[in-house]
Amino acid sequence: MLDQSSLAELGRIVGKENLLTTREDLVCYGFDATPRLSQLPDAVVIPGTAEEVSRILKLANRAGFKVVPRGAGTNLSGGSVPIQGGVVVQMTRMNRILEIDTENLAAWVGPGLVTSDLHTAVEAIGLFYPPDPGSMTVSTIGGNVAENAGGLRGLKYGVTRDYIMGLAAR
């Protein structure tokens, strides 16, 4: 259960504007694309850096509340619904393309980057990122990794797991 001191600490970590606690806000994070499944979180945090994510997880560990990461909430397996309450960690502020390394055909991106934004960026320089889930104009790379998403191009090129070279805080 989330206590008042943890709530205050979350506000200090992400900034008050990135901590949501009103019922009207929480409702939006209590469901995903899975039918007949919903549960209000105790709070939502929207971190902007890997360091903030790390501090949130350390606090959760210390204080004993649950955390549920969320990208665009398009999954169909209930993965981003906080069924036991706790804090939803909304990843969409971390949506930058940090680097496209054309020599090694690799890109460093934030987990909240929308999949089709990566397509657009690499295609503009003559490259190709194959995974194309039907939700790609809204789903995020972090959600794609967690769900190992793939689309029609998967038949020829494979799915997300075939294109992940590493996961790191950066």
Ligand SMILES: Cc1cc2nc3c(=O)[nH]c(=O)nc-3n(C[C@H](O)[C@H](O)[C@H](O)COP(=O)(O)OP(=O)(O)OC[C@H]3O[C@@H](n4cnc5c(N)ncnc54)[C@H](O)[C@@H]3O)c2cc1C
């Ligand atoms: C219209 C529609 C079409 C779809 N088409 C396809 C398709 O063609 N192929 C396919 O495979 N799927 C498809 N899906 C399912 C869904 O879009 C994918 O599973 C997608 O990868 C989910 O991404 P998301 O950003 O919405 O993640 P979310 O739904 O927010 O989260 C999915 C899971 O990932 C976890 N997660 C999210 N971000 C992070 C993070 N940064 N770090 C750690 N864990 C994280 C969540 O906790 C959750 O367990 C479709 C869904 C819809 C609604």
